Amino acid sequence: MKIYDTLSREKKEFLPMEGRRVKLFVCGPTVYDYSHIGHARTYVFFDTMASYLRYKGYHVFYLQNITDIDDKIINRGRNEKRDPLDISLEFMLHYFNDMRSLRVDSVNIYAPATYFIDRIIDQIQRLYDLGYAYETDDGVYYDVSRFREYGKLSHQSLDMIRAGARVEVNENKRHPADFALWKKRKEGEPFWESPWGEGRPGWHIEDTAITEYYFGPQYDIHGGGSDLIFPHHECEIAQMEAVSGKKPMVNYWMHTGLLTIRQERMGKSMGNVINIREILKNVEPELLRYFLLSSHYRSPVDFSYERIDEIRQSWEKIVIAYRKILKKESKEGESFIDDIRKYRRMFEDAMDDDFNTPEAISAIQLFVNFINKNMDGMGMGDIEESIKFFNDIDSILKIIPSGRVAEERIIELILSIRKMARERKLYDISDYIREKLRENNINVEDMQEGQIWYRK
RNA sequence: GGGUAGGUGGCAGAGUGGCGAUGCGCGAGACUGCAGAUCUCGUUUAUUGGGGUUCGAUUCCCCACCUACCCUCCA
Incomplete structure (x- = not known):
């Protein structure tokens, strides 16, 4: 099995650190609003990936954080005159609901940042003691100049980052790229006690605190949207590798391509955000998954309802074939077992090659064509084998609807x-x-x- | 300006140093109480442009153009 690694920019043979155990961490959402189909893209993919690894016999520990404290949450709380933590709780529950609707069920543990404040403080303290952090009037910052390899994931040098900086420089920071580990309390904000006074964690530190707690300083796979490569994942590397002195922090960095809507990036400012709960009113969850998985996870996907209509036919063809073969009665015997296994192998070969779901789906389509052509001549063994294959496909891609x-x-x-x-x-x-x-x-x-x- | 990933038939979308998958769409036929599904056959010069390496490139290298994303919060 091969997995593309963003850091080395190549497909690498997949070898977990400990036998068949796989430690997988994926960056979860910031819960300040309903989840949108961009989230669906990323989390449906990693759900499929984790399911496939389990199908292959790996024991996957799939961990995901939830950012439940940050500026956007606080802003919303201010606007609505509500406790920010109340807001993040509400949308966290909506997120879980959306994921359940999408049949995303492979995550073992969801870890909200605010549940790990002590771990976060502990990690910041160690960074501070090691000289990687400094305190200012408004917080504790990471000193990127101390970490030589800062930029290695996004393939940029510090100078380039400084040159391209579009933001006004925070006077307190020594380098524009320095980032907050701890933000000191401002009026009306939620806060926790710390050695640097009352405040709250910066964004990047929660992930390394949580992964260190569950996985230790090094683990197998870290995933997320490709918009997180810089600066988020860059900062995680700087934190974790500095604290532990061990590298690499992870062996495989995986990033999903972003979803656009009619060739435009989706965003609040564009006014084109489509929420998951909204689209599921019109589109079956399995059809949405089929659509998302029919592009490779590293490629961008362009969404529109027209596209959904276009692929609907090919999706139904698979669903119908499944329901037909479930009903099929037959005599003893098996004459097509080898063919059926051949399609399963094609499916696995595609998935083994960096989770090439479009090609895997193509194998399914060929399999469906084969079934439609030969169903009448199939024996019981053939039919059982076919149904088993369909069930396995559905346990991984989850593209076949089943009713109540x-x-x-x-x-x-x-x-x-x-x-x-x-x-x-x-x-x-x-x-x-x-x-x-x-x-x-x-x-x-x-x-x-x-x-x-x-x-x- | 810098970084990353790409540019494949009407549409979507893989792969490959040497007949360019797969599905949808479209056309014709078969089957069928009807409908639907399915099957069979067909579908025009499809690999952004220009160089280079090579016996041979869509695939490797260079240049140009174009697209998306990142360089600010973002899956």
Whole structure:
């Protein structure tokens, strides 16, 4: 298995530090608003990745932080005259809800920053003691000039960073690129006690404090959106490698390409943010996942409802084939086992190559074509093997919808009535039932074995 | 200005130093109570432009142009 590493800029053979154990950390969101489809892009991918690693037999410890204290949260609290921590709690719960809707269920632990304040302070203290940090009137800052390799992840030198700086220089800082480890309390802000007085953590320190707590100073994979490469992940490296004296902090840096909307970056200022909860009113979660996974995770994805409509057909083809084969009855025997395994191998080969989901999906499409062509001649062994493959695909990509059990039973009941009508050639009744179901987005099809249905 | 990743058929989107996947769309046919699904066949010069390396490049190198992202909070 190969994984592309942002730091070395190459695909590297994947070798966990300890046998089959994989320590995976992915930067979670800042919870000051509803999660949008850009978040969906990143977290759906890492969910698929973690699921695939588990499918391959790795024991994955998937850890994700939640930034529940920062400027944006405080600002919102100020505007709404609410406790900022109340706001972050609210949107953290919305985030969990959205993730559940998207069938993201592979994260072992979500770690909110405010739960780790003591760890954060402890790490800052050690940086301070080692001479990597200095105190000013408004906080404690990391001294980037002390860390020679600052910029190695984004492939920039400190001079370049200084030259390109667009921001006004904070007078308190020794170098423009120095960043806050601890921010001293301002009026009306949440705060915690620390050796430097009351205040709150800077943004970058929570991740290294949390990962050090769970994983230690070194671990396997660190992921996030590619907008986090600089400065966020750069700062994490500077913190962790300075504190521990060990490097590398992680062996594989993985970054997802960003999602654009009609070729424009999504953002508050563009007024084009689409929230997950909003899009899921119109688009099935599995279809959204299918769309997101049909581009490679490192490429940008361009979203529009037109695109969703365009791929809907190919997505349904997979779903329909699955439901057909579930219904298929057959005789003993197996004649296509080798073919079916061949498609599974194609799928795995694609995923093994830096999680090439578009190519993996292409293997699924070929598999579906094969099934559609040969289903009638398949024996029981073939069908079982096919269903197993579909189930495995769905446990990884999660692109095949399944309904609620109670609802399914009622639909089955209605369909049994339709079957009786058809047997008596009461086609006006059977067509009426089919039409009414379709109005409720349930499509019914007649095939030799009987009726199959699926959500449209 | 600096950094990073790219520019492939009507659309989306992979791969590869030597017949350019896959799906959608489009056209024709088969099957079918109807519908739907599915199958078969077809779909015009598709690899940004210019150099270079090579027997041969879409793939490697250089230049140009273009796009996205980062250099400020951001998945």
